[in-house]
Amino acid sequence: MFNFVGGLVGLSIISWKLSIILLIAVPIKIYITNYFTKRKTTLFKELMIKIEKSNEWLGDALANIEIIKLWNLYTHSKNAFIDVQNEEISSRRTTIYNDKINNMISNAIGLIVNIMIYLYGALLVIKGEITLGGLFAFLSYSTTLISTISLITLVKYRTAEIIPAYLRYMEFLNLDEETLADTKKVSCPNRPSKISVENVSLVVDNKTILKNISFTINKGEKVAIWGENGSGKTSIINLLLGFTSPSSGSILIDEINLKDIDIDSYRDNVRVVAQHTKLFNRSIYENIDPQNNYSEQEIIDLLKEFNIESFLQSLRRESNVKIGTNGNKLSGGEKQKLSLLRAYLKKGNILILDEPTSNYDEESKKTFDKIIKMKTNHNILIIVTHNRETLREMNKIIKISNGTVDGIVTYEEFCEATS
Template identity: 35%
Template sequence: MNRKIVRIFIEAVLRYKGRIISIMITFIIASLFTFLNPIIIRNIMDQGMAKKDFRYIYMQSILLLLVYVGQQLINLFQAKLSTEVKNRFINDLMGKSFAKLMKLKLEYFNKNNSAEIVNRLYHDADRTGQIVDRNIISIVSYAIGMISGSIGLILLNWKLSILVFLFVPVKFMIVYFMSLRNEQLEREVIVKSSEFSAWFGNIVNGIREVKLWNLYHAKGEEYSSQQQKILGINKKREMVNTYNLCGDSLVNAVLTVLTYIGGGWLVSKGRLSMGEVVAFLVYSISLTGPITSIINLRYFVSGIKPSIERMLNFFELDEEPSGQDIIANCDFKELILEDVTYAYGENKVIDNLNVKIERGDKIAIVGKNGVGKTTLIQLLLGFIQPIDGTIYINGKNIRDLQLNNYRQLFSLVSQNVYLFKDSLLCNLDLKRDCDMEEIKSVCNRNGIDPIIHKLRYDYDSLIEENGANLSGGERQKLALVRAIIKKGEILILDEPTSNYDAVSADTFMDRVVKEYQDKTIIIITHDNRVLNKVDKIYNLEQGKLTAVS
């Protein structure tokens, strides 16, 4: 997994190499400024103050100020470039995640609610984006700082510099153990946050039951319990971070004290000047600072590693199978299910099912609840695949067809119509490729003009999420118009009249048959009122279809 993380980092560096090279150049310039600081400070003390040369002190002080200003300008430029790289990386990662999400099997969405999916993707993308954080990219600057700091220390006094080098393994051990604990806690946070998102989404989706059963207090207690678990882990993380910082500060303090003692002894023996001691302290910071940052990279990575692992696992999830062949919409002749079987665990809901559906057929499939009618629709649409048997269209196995191309053959009006939070027009013409006059003509023929005109802005009116500002019957009518606009050769209707009275149901079916008189219609229904609109009736029972005379 560590190799995969390194690979992600290398790919990011290559993708944004122009900006990263610019960042590296600024790090080199900043390191040169850092190297100059102790020299100027030493000169101020040994050449200026010791000799009481105010003009020299003044000139060197101005030079020191310019160096500080230059450092800050470099830091600002670094921050700007680093933020651009990080934001672009996260944006690209989210785009890749969204593309992957659209190709996943339907079972993934059945197992994870929308709140959980969104929270997980955004959290993991944001955490993974830190792999191109300024702290990691600046490793080159740290290396240069270590080299320049080491050279400065050795040139001043190689014996005293050994003291500084001895503290490096001490810092490493502190960070190593803290990073292990931090990684463990980060994994716990990810698990608990995911559980909370799933719980929260479940509550929002079931808000009617919460209100109906007066579950406010019970769900409030569950919320507090969920939050306490997350807050407890976050508290532990903050303490681990504090222990790490305190340990590092303590090591630096001990090193500084020992440097004062050693430096003071050398000054008293005339082997070092005051300016050289101060310069030595500055160089030791130039060395230990980058060393601390490099060692702390392990601690930093330990916090993002679990998110990277989860995102990599997400990208490895199985996608919907898709072949390469294509079929033109107008070429549809026949659809054959041959010995098709599908099971949920040990329960076979479709068992060696055989049926042939030809162009222009109008068929109804009836059966009791739970016998597999919805499963049959999902098999036809390629949302799930048979565990045995084959589905053919025009003699071709649908597994050999491009899935998106195959689904273009179908229009669907489901029992639970889904409408996007968008304009009415965009909900009718989902692909945004239909002529406006044609849309108006379809709407007029199917009697939804009254629905359109009652909305404030007609076709530009906002439809609330899932059509919350429309009745069930109105949503059903819009779904039919949307299906007609798609121009699929096969129309599947899943309980199409569930929201209609007898007269409205009859009118609805008359419009369907008229619009699809030369095309194929498959109706899943419990409503005997629509059976006189079809040519063939099949009963689904014990996983098999039986023709009803």
């Protein structure tokens, strides 16, 4: 701005009449570029959403390729894909048009200004109001001034796409919930001894999924969460894992609010078997021990201890074979066992299991019970299950119904109520 005013003063000393052309043209140019810069930010934001949508669509289709084959959804899928692709292409086209139009107008203004200075300047020279040397000095000086302004607006225009990209990236990282290395957060107590859920409600998309849930679990306790499908059990587990935050109420770990705890330090204390097993397309060995803390022999010994003979064989035979995307080369039961062993080997005294044996055969369930029966003086065990044998081992059973706690009972009380 200072340079601009300074430059204009210099130019008006040569010829104030010619300077008026610049004084009018420059703000117009800045105004127009600003307009296109704003438009570009919006268009780019839209474009990113379209790209995300089309990638998401493709990922989903690939993950469900069997369904597409079995239900003969080829034409349907192809058309749907063309639709999402077209949306993306049209969004790209608009963004490119915006670039081109901005460029054209910008160049046109530059050209018009030059022509006007030439014509009006020539007139002034003829009239004797300015010398020919003065006109050329004005021309070269004003060209420098305009290109400086163009450069500044160009930088602004080019960076317009960075801001939405940055914001999307931050959203992607989910920094609201999981602030990385946040110095304001406290470290989780090592081996926490108490988890309290106090009046927790969870609302997603205006739908109340959990309402005023309260319970406490102390170290040494084994607790089951029991309830019908869709009653909210997994939603409670996701809250306990810090994957979602309560809409109201609080979750306290040794009296510290989970939202004030550095989430990574908390998760170092938690071992999980999720309801829907998530596995890497790597070897069985790498899946059991993703942090690479154990030797192959230690893992083999563990498998022996739990009598998972068939697993041991496949581990030996295929220790380097990848198990497929999300383990699709394994059976449902094998995947769950892998997930259980992975949780077993991780450090941390809070063990959370969400319907971990739903795909087990009877023999495997016995192995599982062996793990459940193990000493738990320092441990906290939370398990979502319907399995009577497992429920029998629990200190208390939290009954969930329609997103509320329907009672916290012992196994005996549970049997009385359901018999």
